[in-house]
Amino acid sequence: MRRILITALGASFGLAAPATLAGAGLFSSTGPVIAILAEDLFVGEAEADLSGAGTLAIRSQKSPRLTCAGEFTSSAELGGLGQMRCSDGATATFQFQRLTVFRGYGVGNFSRGSMSFAYGFSAQEAAPYLKLPEGKKLSHNGLELALVDR
DSSP states (O other): OHHHHHHHHHHHHHHHSOOBTTBOOTTEEEEEEEEEETTEEEEEEEEEETTSOEEEEEEESSSTTOEEEEEEEEETTTEEEEEEEETTSOEEEEEEEESSSSOEEEEEEETTEEEEEEESSOHHHHGGGSOOOTTEEEEEOSSOEEEEEO
């Protein structure tokens, strides 16, 4: 009986602890994010828990030292809202629509231009939800995703 109580108490603490991208929580999910910020391609991950709250971390494919991290909340009925800050000081606020628990797309106001993104999709599946720069398309060379000329 004592062992059951200790196990239950430990599980309760695990549920109460916030999840981070470094270690997914017991009831959280991590998935890919593809974003276009001011005509630059960013890729990374988002992690969300059952409540719809989560974090995201993305990096520029053109300048890998440029990273952005943020937080969001969402619900199936209302979609989601979030904000992020980049390593160069740029900021963004965004909103998104959940298509399923694991997939969705959105747009935002980025301090250096427009923002569009999709999560939970392969590059090919994400393309219709992204506002790609004029004359560009997404391409995967086997190692990384890139914006290339059409």
